Amino acid sequence: MRVGVLTGGGDCPGLNAVIRGIVRKGTQEYGYDFVGFRDGWRGPLEGRSMRLDIPAVRGILPRGGTILGSSRTNPFKEEDGVRRIKETLAKHEVEALIAIGGEDTLGVASRLFTEHGVPCVGVPKTIDNDLSATDYTFGFDTAVGVATEAIDRLHTTAESHMRVLVVEVMGRHAGWIALHSGLAGGANVILIPEQRFDVGEVCRWIESRFKASYAPIVVVAEGAMPKDGDMVLKDGSTDSFGHVRLSGVGEWLAKEVEARTGKEARTTVLGHTQRGGTPSAFDRWLATRFGLHAIDAVRDADYGTMVALRGTDIVRVPLSEATAKLKTVDPALYAEVGVFFG
Amino acid sequence: MRVGVLTGGGDCPGLNAVIRGIVRKGTQEYGYDFVGFRDGWRGPLEGRSMRLDIPAVRGILPRGGTILGSSRTNPFKEEDGVRRIKETLAKHEVEALIAIGGEDTLGVASRLFTEHGVPCVGVPKTIDNDLSATDYTFGFDTAVGVATEAIDRLHTTAESHMRVLVVEVMGRHAGWIALHSGLAGGANVILIPEQRFDVGEVCRWIESRFKASYAPIVVVAEGAMPKDGDMVLKDGSTDSFGHVRLSGVGEWLAKEVEARTGKEARTTVLGHTQRGGTPSAFDRWLATRFGLHAIDAVRDADYGTMVALRGTDIVRVPLSEATAKLKTVDPALYAEVGVFFG
Amino acid sequence: MRVGVLTGGGDCPGLNAVIRGIVRKGTQEYGYDFVGFRDGWRGPLEGRSMRLDIPAVRGILPRGGTILGSSRTNPFKEEDGVRRIKETLAKHEVEALIAIGGEDTLGVASRLFTEHGVPCVGVPKTIDNDLSATDYTFGFDTAVGVATEAIDRLHTTAESHMRVLVVEVMGRHAGWIALHSGLAGGANVILIPEQRFDVGEVCRWIESRFKASYAPIVVVAEGAMPKDGDMVLKDGSTDSFGHVRLSGVGEWLAKEVEARTGKEARTTVLGHTQRGGTPSAFDRWLATRFGLHAIDAVRDADYGTMVALRGTDIVRVPLSEATAKLKTVDPALYAEVGVFFG
Amino acid sequence: MRVGVLTGGGDCPGLNAVIRGIVRKGTQEYGYDFVGFRDGWRGPLEGRSMRLDIPAVRGILPRGGTILGSSRTNPFKEEDGVRRIKETLAKHEVEALIAIGGEDTLGVASRLFTEHGVPCVGVPKTIDNDLSATDYTFGFDTAVGVATEAIDRLHTTAESHMRVLVVEVMGRHAGWIALHSGLAGGANVILIPEQRFDVGEVCRWIESRFKASYAPIVVVAEGAMPKDGDMVLKDGSTDSFGHVRLSGVGEWLAKEVEARTGKEARTTVLGHTQRGGTPSAFDRWLATRFGLHAIDAVRDADYGTMVALRGTDIVRVPLSEATAKLKTVDPALYAEVGVFFG
Incomplete structure (x- = not known):
C-alpha cells in the first residue's frame, strides 16, 4: 500500500514530527510505502512529489518548518483541480492520503473525501489553537x-x-x-x-x-x-x-x-x-502521536476522519469538524485571568 | 477571613505561581488575608510563618522553587502534632488552609480534614506526573x-x-x-x-x-x-x-x-x-490556574477537596484521590512509542 | 569611605552584575559604604537615592535591567546642574562616584571630573559595542x-x-x-x-x-x-x-x-x-569583572578613568576615551563576512 | 588545488562552523576543491574520506558535533603511519591539509609538517580553553x-x-x-x-x-x-x-x-x-572566522601555522605553540573571583 502525505497552510513547529511519526510507523509496523507531495495541495495538483522513506525523515524531529514545503493552493479554485489531483494519486498508485493542515487544507480534504471519494485522513494544525475539535494543536505551545x-x-x-x-x-x-x-x-x-x-x-x-x-x-x-x-x-x-x-x-x-x-x-x-524554529517538547510529543494515530486511521481505512487530542488521549473525529467551529476564548476564562489586570 | 498556605515535599517549578495566584485573587476579589507557613507542615507545627500579601508575591511568577520553603515533615509522626497544628492555626486566626504538595503532604491534609475537621484545600504537585486524579501536574512540563x-x-x-x-x-x-x-x-x-x-x-x-x-x-x-x-x-x-x-x-x-x-x-x-529554575509557560499557566481555583474552593467552603486538570478544565476532586492511585505509563502507550526503538 | 553609584542611558543586560561586583568587593575587601543614585544623573541632581549594600544586591546577578533605574538626564543641560550634584554628593558624604553608562553618561562624568574636580570612575556600557576604548562591552553578547x-x-x-x-x-x-x-x-x-x-x-x-x-x-x-x-x-x-x-x-x-x-x-x-532579560554567561563575567576593577580604581584614587577590556585583561583608560571615537565595523571585516552573501 | 580537512579529539560545538567557513571561502573565493577525511587521523591513515563541497556544508552552522566524525588515533603510534598518510594524500591529490583539533591532533600536524614536510595548517580546538596561544577557543563559551x-x-x-x-x-x-x-x-x-x-x-x-x-x-x-x-x-x-x-x-x-x-x-x-548541541553565537562567530583564516593561510602557503584569537583579531602562530604550554587560571584571577566566596 502506498500513502501520500502533504502539509498545507502556514508553517508550524511540529509538522516534521508528524511526518516522521507517520513514515516510521507506516514503514516499520505496516510495511507501507510513502510519497511526499510538495507545497500543500499544489503538489498533487501539479504532480510535484518527493521521496518519503525512513532515511528522508532522519533527524527532522527537532526541526521546525516542513520538509514537504507548504502553500495555500486550493484545488477547488483551480481549473480542473479535482481531476488533476485524482490523476496524480492514480499515477503514484496512492491508495490513501494524509493531509496535515488547518481549516483550509482540511476543508479541501473533507470535500475530496465526501464529494469525490478520495480516501483522506487529516491531522489538524493551527498555531493559533483555535480549533474546537481538539484540546490543543501542536505549534501552539512553542x-x-x-x-x-x-x-x-x-x-x-x-x-x-x-x-x-x-x-x-x-x-x-x-x-x-x-x-x-x-x-x-x-x-x-x-x-x-x-x-x-x-x-x-x-x-x-x-x-x-x-x-x-x-x-x-x-x-x-x-x-x-x-x-x-x-x-x-x-x-x-x-x-x-x-x-x-x-x-x-x-x-x-x-x-x-x-x-x-x-x-x-x-x-x-x-x-x-x-512560528519558526525547533518545537517544544510538548509539541514534539503531540505532533508525533498525531502522526502515529493518523497512520493507524489509514490502516483501519477510517477515512474522512482526523486525529484530535482529548485530555491525554488521541481520538478520531470527522474531518468536517476541522472547519466546523472556531474555538475562541471563553469569557469566563478571560475573566479568570483578569484578576491580574489593573 | 484569613487563609494559611504551605508547600511541602520536593521543590517543583510552578510552586510560586500557585502561591501568587492564590494571594492575588484572594486579596483582590475576596478581600482575604493570608499567612504563609514555612517549610511545609513544619511551619504550622513549629509556629513558623511569614508575611504573605501582594507585595510578597511580586515578581515570583517566573522563579523556580518556593518562597515558603519546603520540608517532608509529617505531623502525624510528631509528638502531639495535630494539636500543635491546630493551636498554630487558632493563634493566627486561620480559617482555611491551602496545602500544596504531593502524596505525603496532601495525605496529611486529607487526614487533618477527615479526622480532625481542619478546613483544608489541596493543590497537587508531583514533578513525576504520577497522580491519577489529574491529567498533568505542574513542573512536569519543565x-x-x-x-x-x-x-x-x-x-x-x-x-x-x-x-x-x-x-x-x-x-x-x-x-x-x-x-x-x-x-x-x-x-x-x-x-x-x-x-x-x-x-x-x-x-x-x-x-x-x-x-x-x-x-x-x-x-x-x-x-x-x-x-x-x-x-x-x-x-x-x-x-x-x-x-x-x-x-x-x-x-x-x-x-x-x-x-x-x-x-x-x-x-x-x-x-x-x-526540578529547578524558571517554569515553562505551560507550567506557569497550569500552576496559576490551580492557585486561582484553590482560592475559589476556599470561598465555596468546599474543604477536603483538591484541584485537578481534566482536558483544559480545572475541576475539584476529593483530597483522598491525591493518594489513591499512582498513575503509571499504560503498556499500550509504551508500545505506541516503541515503534521508534531498534 | 562612601562611594556613589549610578546607571545611565538605555538599559543593558549586565548592569546589575556591575553593581553587585562593586558593592560586594567594596564592602568585603575595602570596607566601603555605598549609596545608589536613582535614574542616572537625575538621582544626584534631584537628591534621589537608595540603600546599596550587600543585601540590596542579593540575587541580582542574573537579572536584566538595573535596580538603580536609568534616565538620559544631562546635568549640564539643567539649571545649576553641577552645583546641585556637588551638593547631593556632599550631603551624602560621597567621596567617589562610579558612573555606569554610555557615551552621554560617561561624557558627563568626564566633564565633572575634568572641569569640576568630582572624583569619578566610569564603567562603559553600550549594547551596540561601538566604543573604541574596549574590545567588547557587556550586553552586546546577550x-x-x-x-x-x-x-x-x-x-x-x-x-x-x-x-x-x-x-x-x-x-x-x-x-x-x-x-x-x-x-x-x-x-x-x-x-x-x-x-x-x-x-x-x-x-x-x-x-x-x-x-x-x-x-x-x-x-x-x-x-x-x-x-x-x-x-x-x-x-x-x-x-x-x-x-x-x-x-x-x-x-x-x-x-x-x-x-x-x-x-x-x-x-x-x-x-x-x-536589550532585556537575563545576561549571557559572557556578559555576566565581563560585567562582574568591570565592577570589581572599577572599585579597585576608586581604592587607587585613580579618578577620571574608566575600565575597559583588552584581550582577556581589564585595564584602565582615560574617561575621555569613552566619547572619543565610535568603533565601527572595519570594511575588511565586513568583506570577510561577505563570502557568505550571494 | 585540493585541500584535505579533518577533525580530531573530543567533539566541541563549532567544529562544523569551521568546516563550513573553510569550504565556502575556499570554493567561492579561491576555487579550491576539498576532501573530507573521516574520524580524525584515522581517515587519512585508512583512506576513509567523504565528499566535502558547498552542498555538503549546507545547514551545518548551528549543528554541534562534526560531520567528519572524530577519533583520537595517532598515526605516529601506528605501524607505518606516516607513509600511509602521505600515500592517501597523494592518492587524493591533496596539496594542503587543515587539521582541526586539540593538543594531540595538532601535535601530529606539527610533526608531519616539521619532520615530513606535509603542508599542514591547524585550527585549535579545546573546550577547556586551556591553550596559551589563543585568547579563547570555540566551544568554551557554549x-x-x-x-x-x-x-x-x-x-x-x-x-x-x-x-x-x-x-x-x-x-x-x-x-x-x-x-x-x-x-x-x-x-x-x-x-x-x-x-x-x-x-x-x-x-x-x-x-x-x-x-x-x-x-x-x-x-x-x-x-x-x-x-x-x-x-x-x-x-x-x-x-x-x-x-x-x-x-x-x-x-x-x-x-x-x-x-x-x-x-x-x-x-x-x-x-x-x-560539549554537545548547538554552538552559542560567540562560538559560531569565532569558529567561522577561524575557518576563513585557515583557508587564507593555505592560500598564502603559510604552512606549519595555526590560527589564534588575540583580542578581536585572528592571527597566525606556529603550530608548535598548540602544544607548547597549558593555559591555566592565574592565581590573581582566581583571587579576584574569590571575593564572592564565604
Missing part, C-alpha cells in the same frame, strides 16, 4: 513559549525606564497565544480578538500599575480591536493567504497610550519568530 | 523540557564519536519524564519503572542502530530495573525523605552495554537540574 | 544571542514558504549586532550603517539564493541606509533620548524586495527583546 | 553557557530545601569552565585543578553562607583535588583517549561536606551536555 520568553525579557527593560511595553503576538481570530503567554509572562493587560477593548480602561489599568510602581506590560493579539472601532490600521492589504493583515494594533495602541497617559510606550511585534 | 534539551545536545556528541549515550532522568515509580523526553528527544531506547527491561534486548536495539549508522541514545528513568534483577545499585541508602535512592541504573546500564556490545558507552545523570 | 536565536527560528519558516525574511536588529551607528548575529545565524545578506547598501545588489543576492533553492534571510541594522538615499522612513520623530528614530528600514526593504523580485518578503523587528 | 544555565536552575532547588549543591563541570587540567560558569552562575565556592582545595575551608565557607541564609552552590572542576590528597576516586580507569577518569570529585566532596557540616548535600555532574 509559540506561547517564544512569546513568554520575550515578555520575560521585556519586563526588565520596562522597569529600568518605567515605560509601558506593548507586545503584539499572533492570533487573528482567537486570543489563545495572547492569553497563555500574557498570563505566563506576568502581563498586566491582555487584549484578545474575542472582546473589543476600551482604550480608556486600558489606560486606567496602566496608570494603576504605575502607581504601584510597576512598569506595565500589555500583551495584545494581532486581531484585537478597540471598542470604539476608530483604529486606523497600518494597511488593509491582504497577505498571500487571502487574509486581511491586521498588524498594527500594537503600534496604534502604544501611541494612544502615550497620548492619553503621557507615559512613554514602546511596541514589540513578535511576528514570525513565534 | 522537567521534560530540560531533559529534552539535554538529549538534543547529547545527540551530536554521540554521533561525532559513534558512542552509546545513556541519559538517566527522574522517575522513581513512573516513567512519564523518560517517556515524554525520550520521545521528544528522539531517543532510540526508553526504559521505565513500569516494565522491567531485558538488557539483551536493549543491546540488540543498540546494535541495530549502529548498523543503520546512528549513535544510540538510551533514556532510562531512575526507577527502571532490569528483568533479571541482577543490578547492583550504587547504594541502598535512603535520602532525607525516606526513599531508597535508586540512582545508579544509568551507570550500571552503560557498563553492561559496553561489556556486551564492545561499544563505548557514557552516562549522563540529569539530576536536580530537572 | 543581544547577539537573542538575535541569533530569532534568526535560527526564522530559517525554517522562510524555507517552508520560500520567502525572503528581513530581520531588523539594533545598531543605529554601528553594525556589530547585525554582523555578529547575521554571521552566527547564517544570514545571506547583512546590511550595516557603515556601508550604504545597493538595493539592486541585495535583490541579485536574493535571487541567487533562490536559484540555489535557499530561502534568503536578510539581517539589517536599524541604522543601515540605501545608497540612493530614497528611503522614506516611517517617521522622523525623536525618541525620549533625543535620537532620531530610524526604525523602518526593515519594512521599507521588504517592500522594495517584493516589488523588484516578485518574491514574498516579510519583516521581523526584534526591538527591545534584544 | 560549555560555560550550558553550565551557567544549570547553576541558575539549581539555585532555586537549593534554596527551597536549604541544601548544599555541588556541581561538577568539565576541566581536567584547567579551571576555566568552573571559573567562568561559577562566577556567572553566582556560585559561592569554585574549586579548580590549579589550586588544591582545603575541605575544611570549603566547609567554613558553606557554613558562613547558611548563616546568611543562603543555600550554597559549590562548582568544582572535574580535575580539582583536595589538599590533603586523601580523596578516593570512583575509579582509576582510563577512557578511550588514554586519560585517567577523574570523575568523582563532586560526589566525594558532597559526602565530605555532609559528614563535616551535617547539612544535606547533593551532586550534579553536568557531563557531556556541556
